[in-house]
Amino acid sequence: MRNPFRRKSWFARLRQRFAAAVAAAWNWIVSLAVAVWEWIVAVASAIWAWIIRAYLYVSGGLKRRATVARLRAGDIILASPRTLRLSPVALLYRLILRARYVHSMLYLGDRKIIHTTMRAGVTVGNLPRKIYRKDRYTILRAPQLGPAQRDRVVAEAMKFEDTKLDRAGLVSNVPARLLGLKKPLLRFERDRLWCSKLIYHAYSAAGIDLVPGENIETITSEDLSRSPRLERVQGTA
Structure with a gap:
């Protein structure tokens, strides 16, 4: 019968620590990827909003000048x-x-x-x-x-x-x-x-x-x- 109080071998302990390190690294990579993706989405949204505002401003200005020219x-x-x-x-x-x-x-x-x-x-x-x-x-x-x-x-x-x-x-x-x-x-x-x-x-x-x-x-x-x-x-x- 296996003794439950028997200490694990150094190889088992090393394997356990390696698995924990891999899991921690994976979690860090996933968190970093999510953060980078959120940053990309935020920057893209800001750029798109700026493009829309710039378009409306320019098109509105052109329309205004055309209207004023007719007055x-x-x-x-x-x-x-x-x-x-x-x-x-x-x-x-x-x-x-x-x-x-x-x-x-x-x-x-x-x-x-x-x-x-x-x-x-x-x-x-x-x-x-x-x-x-x-x-x-x-x-x-x-x-x-x-x-x-x-x-x-x-x-x-x-x-x-x-x-x-x-x-x-x-x-x-x-x-x-x-x-x-x-x-x-x-x-x-x-x-x-x-x-x-x-x-x-x-x-x-x-x-x-x-x-x-x-x-x-x-x-x-x-x-x-x-x-x-x-x-x-x-x-x-």
Whole structure:
């Protein structure tokens, strides 16, 4: 009978230690391979993400330059942001009046626009960065405008710079449109206006009635989009 307390031979002990060393080395190799693979995947993902961002940046820049090259002073830009990005007032127009376009801007040239904001009223700003997005921005042009008339439209619009925004009129214009009224329900300052009225007055001074037959006191960007005097340079109907 084999004695269980008998010490193993030196060869058995050596074989056991060798097996343990091989197992440890194998585990180390596997761990190293996994770490290297994870590093390769992370680096490849980072490089791919950078390539995509670079492509979008370059393609967006090219599209923007192409769009800017087509613009002329006096062009009208209508904005149709995503609903989740709308201001509370613009959301009223989108949900209640079913308006696709909730803001309008007049192109001045040199990548500048004049429009209205809640804080500054009528102000000059930069052309939207993603102006090339046809699903978000529609560009309209009055084909009958000559160079002198375009300059007149721009000059007339600039006269309104720093004019305060008619906030009460802008908000109360929503129920007024629903009720078919000719004026907003509330107007505290008669010399104030909003974006679409700014554009209408600028064109009117140049002798062009953008929305014939419509009530000017309640005009909206959506009305401008349906103007028979304007043609589309960019955007879908």
